[in-house]
Amino acid sequence: MTDRLDETHDPSRSSWVEGADGHADFPVQNLPYGMFSPQEGDRRAGVAIGERILDLRAVAATGLLPPAGAEVLGDATLNRLMALLAAERTDLRRRLSALLSEPAHREDLEPLLHSARDCVLHLPAAIGDYTDFYVGIHHANNVGRQFRPDNPLLPNYKHVPIGYHGRASSVRPSGVPVVRPNGQTKAADAQAPSFGPSRRLDYELELGIWVGAGNSLGESIPIARAEEHIAGFCLLNDWSARDVQAWEYQPLGPFLAKNFQTTVSPWVITPEALAPFRIPQPRRPPGDPRPLDYLWNAADQARGAYAIQLEVGLLSARMREGGLPPHRLSRGPASNMYWTVAQILTHHASNGCNLSSGDLLGTGTISAPDPTGFGSLLEITRGGAEPVSLPNGETRAFLEDGDEVILSAAAHAQGRVSIGFGACRAQILPVR
Numbered sequence: 001m002t003d004r005l006d007e008t009h010d011p012s013r014s015s016w017v018e019g020a021d022g023h024a025d026f027p028v029q030n031l032p033y034g035m036f037s038p039q040e041g042d043r044r045a046g047v048a049i050g051e052r053i054l055d056l057r058a059v060a061a062t063g064l065l066p067p068a069g070a071e072v073l074g075d076a077t078l079n080r081l082m083a084l085l086a087a088e089r090t091d092l093r094r095r096l097s098a099l100l101s102e103p104a105h106r107e108d109l110e111p112l113l114h115s116a117r118d119c120v121l122h123l124p125a126a127i128g129d130y131t132d133f134y135v136g137i138h139h140a141n142n143v144g145r146q147f148r149p150d151n152p153l154l155p156n157y158k159h160v161p162i163g164y165h166g167r168a169s170s171v172r173p174s175g176v177p178v179v180r181p182n183g184q185t186k187a188a189d190a191q192a193p194s195f196g197p198s199r200r201l202d203y204e205l206e207l208g209i210w211v212g213a214g215n216s217l218g219e220s221i222p223i224a225r226a227e228e229h230i231a232g233f234c235l236l237n238d239w240s241a242r243d244v245q246a247w248e249y250q251p252l253g254p255f256l257a258k259n260f261q262t263t264v265s266p267w268v269i270t271p272e273a274l275a276p277f278r279i280p281q282p283r284r285p286p287g288d289p290r291p292l293d294y295l296w297n298a299a300d301q302a303r304g305a306y307a308i309q310l311e312v313g314l315l316s317a318r319m320r321e322g323g324l325p326p327h328r329l330s331r332g333p334a335s336n337m338y339w340t341v342a343q344i345l346t347h348h349a350s351n352g353c354n355l356s357s358g359d360l361l362g363t364g365t366i367s368a369p370d371p372t373g374f375g376s377l378l379e380i381t382r383g384g385a386e387p388v389s390l391p392n393g394e395t396r397a398f399l400e401d402g403d404e405v406i407l408s409a410a411a412h413a414q415g416r417v418s419i420g421f422g423a424c425r426a427q428i429l430p431v432r
Contacts (some may be wrong), residue, residue, distance in 0.1 A: 003303055005273045006090075008097040014255060016106045018023040019111065021052035024410070025420030028100050029136060030091060032267035032422075033078055033232070035122040037366055038114045043122055045073045045081065048267055048422070049100055052113040055174065064099060067089045078124045078268065082212045082231035084358035087270075087349050092409065093272050121266040123173050124234075125358030130171055130262065131348060132206075132238055132254075132362035133163040137338035137369040139146040142263040142379040160294075161339045161347045163364075166238070166257035171360065173266040174424045180401060181260040183244030196231050198241035200384065201399040203410045204365040204409055206262050207334055208236035211359040222348040223297040226342035229355065232268035235310075235407045235424035236362045239263065243377055246342035265407070265424035266362070273419060277411040282338050286404075294350055295343045304340035308411045309333055310366060312375070315403030316394055326406050327390050332373025332410070336366050401430045 007013065008029065014021045014099050015028035026032065026048040036046045046053040047272065060070040069092030069144040072080035084092070099105045135138060137157075142150025156162070180201060185191040212231030215221050221229055238258060245257030281304045296305075310333070313326030339347075344363070349355055367375040374380045377398055383388055384397035398407070 003278050005275055006094065008094055008272070009276050009416065011415060013097070013101050013102045015049060016103045017049045017100060019052075020100070020383070021280070023214065023251055024052045024418075026050055027419065027421050028097060029417040030098055030269070030273050030419035032099075032269045032273065033081060033124065034267045035076070035078060036114070036123060037120045037122065039118050043076050044074070045078060046114070047096060047114075048116065049248075050188060051346075053116050053119055054088055054096075054100070054109065054114045055114065059099070059109065059393070062108065065095055070091070076267055077126045077358065079126055079358040080260065082125060082210055082216070082268070085118050085213070086228060087279050089270065090272055093270065105134050121173055121175070121272065123171065123264070124266060124268050126255050127168040127171055127358055127360050128356045130168040130360045130362070131163050131164040132166045132258070132364060133161055133339070133344050133366040135337045135339040135344065136364050136366040136375065138336055138369050139365040139375055139379065140375055142367060146383050150197045158338070159292070161344050163348070166362070168360070170259055171262045172426075174263060174422070175261065175426065176428045177429045178239055178261045178263070179429045181241050181244070181256070182431055183241050184247060184257055185243040185249045193247060196245055199414070200242035201396065201428065202240045203312070203405045204238040204379045205367075206236040206238055206311055206365055207308075207363045207409075208234040209210075209344070209361040209363070210234065210268055210344070211355045211361065212357055214356040214359070215349050216355055217354040218352040220352060221346050221355075223295060223300060223342055225348040226300070226346045227271065229345060230271055230341060231357070232270045233274065233421070233422050234268060235265040235409055237263040237405065237407055237426065240376070255290060263424055263426045264364075265267055265422050269421055270342070273410060274306055276416040277303050277413050278303045279307050279335065280336055281305045287375045291343065292430065295346060297342065300340055300342045304342055305335045305337065307333070307335070307379050307413055308409050310375070311408045313406040314390070314396070315404040316390060316392070317398070318405070319390065319392055322392060324391060326404075328389065330368070330374050331373060332366070332368030332375070334366055336368055336373070339362060401428050403428045
């Protein structure tokens, strides 16, 4: 089980790494994995601690790590690390926590720390496949009302986790700019479609789920064992060209409106780190159907959601030039998901689809019931009809060139040290 607590979650545990204690994202209670390159060096595995990155390949070479973890830390991706058994991941985490908290190890490990600001962060895994779901029910209702005011949700929504296959090749880590896409669109008053830059470029606030151990083709994953196949979490921005999407999505769903780029935060927040922040899945409203048996598990309903706060900020080019901070567009809890992470993964494999280590799943846009927590401009501006005001007097119906969108997240629980996800940000560049 990945919800067991141990000494790594102790709120009194501190680290000898300067700046780690009290760090908003990466105290010693977090220890997320990622792939990085120092100023002079190749790509390697690391763990974030405060504003530093511990070189795990170098630590493995010292013989201080458990054999199962040490064996995979020399790879150029985290795919094999993600595929470790939960018990093996736990052993590695406990050892890293001890190494970074016991002062006796400082002399040996301090030379293996790199300043995060001097490093390049990469995608943590070679992504074989990327699937995006649609489990944020408030987002589904908000968008549905713009097209079907009297019946926003289609009949299948409350019976089956809806998803579509995205484009793995265009997933990029935080910081890589997004080029405004061209696309075919058709205005409501136009007789024929036209081709050109998207004028309704949007973001989507999501969680990403990294698949751990996979399943063989033809085999399913029982929901009671789904969490054994989850290696970690990240933030995910499913950039969307709404005008392209409106014209192309029928009858087969999202295509070019979505696949030009997806941005993810580069650090893998492990299920073990999130153990103190697991909470009950919100009860379904009266009258909603009970999930079919293959999607139902009492333990998952009791502990399948997470106490994570999600936030979106916007920094325009003029705000950046004026030295202004990002403007918060929305903030809300990740528990606004109609389906749990385990239900998402189990459904994906229910027809025998083979998932592999390093595959990426998106939750879909997570919105709150009220506008302060809407997860896209499509919702916040009601389809562009009510532009949002920025602190310097600018307004936005949709994103403009030079805008930078910043997603952030933090897990909180009474009596526990909060942990964060790091930034998931990207700036919009003009169409090429």
